């Protein structure tokens with residue numbers, strides 16, 4: 300593991316998988332130099348995919364949001380979200396009843412458009428849970444934290460149903476020093492209280508890597524050793540990439556701060572192949 304410039308490493312690969320938040324963009328907007336790096340990779344015909352633990356927006360909405368920030372040339376098909384994986388799972392496995400959810404109406408419409416009815420936790424009558432057939436943690440917004448998290452605990456105490464976590468991130472950065480609790484963090488809190496295990500989607504689990512790898516290999520032939528995974532978070536991006544058998548590079552432009560990177564790597568045992576300050580050329 301050595302600290303180096305991003306592009307020197309990236310140009311040795313046939314494909315680069317980027318995490319989104321903390322890598323391509325952050326709370327301030329685009330990461331400086333993101334467009335130049337993307338152009339550089341495109342010029343060398345290096346394939347790009349964006350793998351994001353985000354269940355709040357569709358691929359098209361994600362691509363639009365990159366474009367609005369000023370990053371052009373990312374196609375919706377190049378974006379893989381944990382929400383897509385959760386959506387697919389629900390379509391395959393939940394055939395009847397109503398799907399209860401914690402999150403925004405937008406995320407519910409995107410993830411839960413499988414023909415089944417969905418219902419926000421706030422609208423659920425605790426005395427009438429018969430029709431509820433699954434529960435989904437979708438997003439950290441769109442509900443009352445005081446009321447609806449307790450209500451969630453009560454629903455899941457009363458009813459034994461599959462519980463899906465559509466984004467397993469625990470926290471996300473909101474400023475240089477601070478984070479906000481993400482969906483995965485809320486779900487873990489409830490799991491611990493109920494002593495239950497939910498079904499988690501998103502990195503570090505391999506579903507998104509498998510999807511991106513298979514989809515990529517429909518247009519070009521790329522082996523795992525030809526792919527570099529770029530991420531700012533050890534226990535999602537780097538762990539997931541390492542487990543899937545990809546080379547990994549930790550960028551210090553997001554969740555992992557330069558001052559604590561070495562300690563974190565040592566204490567977690569999650570070791571990236573490379574470290575660099577950001578994806579800037």
Ligand SMILES: [Mg+2]
Pocket residue numbers: 318319320321322530531532553554
């Ligand atoms: Mg990130």
